[in-house]
Amino acid sequence: STGDGGNGGGRSGALSPTLVTEELQKIDVNPPKGTRDFPPEDMRLRNWLFNNFREVSRVYGFEEVDFPVLESEALFIRKAGEEIRDQLYCFEDRGNRRVALRPELTPSLARLVIQKGKSLSLPLKWFAIGQCWRYERMTRGRRREHYQWNMDIIGVPEVTAEAELLSSIVAFFKRIGLTAADVGFKVSSRKVLQEVLKCYGIPENMFGKVCIIIDKIEKIPLDEMKKELKVVGVSEDAIEEMLQVLSVKSLTKLEEILGGGGEAMSDLKQLFSLAEKFGYSDWIQFDASIVRGLAYYTGIVFEMLFQGFDRGGKLRAICGGGRYDRLLSTFGGDDLPACGFGFGDAVIVELLKEKKLLPELNVEVENIVCALDPDLQGAASRVATILRGKGQTVDLVLENKPLKWVFKRATRINAQRLILVGSSEWQRGMVGVKDLSSGEQREVKLDELN
Numbered sequence: 001s002t003g004d005g006g007n008g009g010g011r012s013g014a015l016s017p018t019l020v021t022e023e024l025q026k027i028d029v030n031p032p033k034g035t036r037d038f039p040p041e042d043m044r045l046r047n048w049l050f051n052n053f054r055e056v057s058r059v060y061g062f063e064e065v066d067f068p069v070l071e072s073e074a075l076f077i078r079k080a081g082e083e084i085r086d087q088l089y090c091f092e093d094r095g096n097r098r099v100a101l102r103p104e105l106t107p108s109l110a111r112l113v114i115q116k117g118k119s120l121s122l123p124l125k126w127f128a129i130g131q132c133w134r135y136e137r138m139t140r141g142r143r144r145e146h147y148q149w150n151m152d153i154i155g156v157p158e159v160t161a162e163a164e165l166l167s168s169i170v171a172f173f174k175r176i177g178l179t180a181a182d183v184g185f186k187v188s189s190r191k192v193l194q195e196v197l198k199c200y201g202i203p204e205n206m207f208g209k210v211c212i213i214i215d216k217i218e219k220i221p222l223d224e225m226k227k228e229l230k231v232v233g234v235s236e237d238a239i240e241e242m243l244q245v246l247s248v249k250s251l252t253k254l255e256e257i258l259g260g261g262g263e264a265m266s267d268l269k270q271l272f273s274l275a276e277k278f279g280y281s282d283w284i285q286f287d288a289s290i291v292r293g294l295a296y297y298t299g300i301v302f303e304m305l306f307q308g309f310d311r312g313g314k315l316r317a318i319c320g321g322g323r324y325d326r327l328l329s330t331f332g333g334d335d336l337p338a339c340g341f342g343f344g345d346a347v348i349v350e351l352l353k354e355k356k357l358l359p360e361l362n363v364e365v366e367n368i369v370c371a372l373d374p375d376l377q378g379a380a381s382r383v384a385t386i387l388r389g390k391g392q393t394v395d396l397v398l399e400n401k402p403l404k405w406v407f408k409r410a411t412r413i414n415a416q417r418l419i420l421v422g423s424s425e426w427q428r429g430m431v432g433v434k435d436l437s438s439g440e441q442r443e444v445k446l447d448e449l450n
């Protein structure tokens, strides 16, 4: 049977005694810790933000995809010491399966690409907007969920893919009114570190771990970082050489150290020259210390940080991404070149607040329709249906309310005009139309209403 809204079909005002639950326990009406409700005014801002995500994705020719918020835990079990792993929102379901609320979207995308296999024609340009979860033991008061916009290009080995992704994010910022003076990307490549570590014989499988430790460079004291590096087997002089390279902020300086022949230099040179052609050079800068905190990146990495006035002025990521050419093979699939980014829904709003760039988003409706007495409710419903059939938005007054109430509601919902269904007019096939901005009132024949 269709849901009756939960009171067993009785009219909501008159719950018969048998229907009242025995113990009327008072439930907590707040959402679970670290999660948010989206009442209308917050939902309007979220829709505004997501519509900008979608519009950029559309203009860049990306196709939308989605995945379950619940995944097998195995999809996210990586042994590189990532924060995202420590905070996995995982549990055992009733079928004794280890599952997790996804902390990010990229592994799900990789899973779907492998699942679809050869039936997919490359390159793939996919985007998704999905809720991601984390569970932090300490009640650090941090959120446990946020929405991420992801854009990924699968099947393109050249850095033209990374250049395209950066261009799409710049396009997004321009749409919402931010400029290169407000924000900027730091760009590097993990191949820089790889070339340094190769000379010190660091095995491939340690590379992810080393990057995760280096990513904490701004968050933990230097000697703490050196200790962690030593634990994973990086020698003292390898650490010194790495730290020296990581402090490089110019490509010319980097070339002096690495030489010109390696992939790191050629990738970065090509990317910065493409940025020139795209016209977003002043949105990016090279910074060798950028490695990102996800183990699977293998090449170009980029991030945009924000150090707002509130939240203790902590450095937080607006967005970040990079190349991850080996992710598919970690799930047993054939490797495909891949790159992508994630863009959260929370930090960007704080930045917009600070820059006074939050849009004014009001509820709006074109018509409010009301019957002037109860036996004209049917007539009012017909008028509403006619207007809706013409694609107009209508708030139909559903109860017998005094005009004072109707005008109050009309103001609250920013109605453009009030349609009054009165008996004498209705007899003559007319309705009253009051323009709520000019105040002008007139009678209109029903079939001339538009």
Ligand SMILES: CC(=O)Nc1cnc2ccccc2c1
Binding pocket: 103, 104, 132, 133, 134, 143, 144, 145, 146, 344, 346, 347
């Ligand atoms: C500022 C913010 O909401 N950060 C946030 C919130 N929830 C998450 C959930 C999963 C992964 C990263 C997350 C990051």
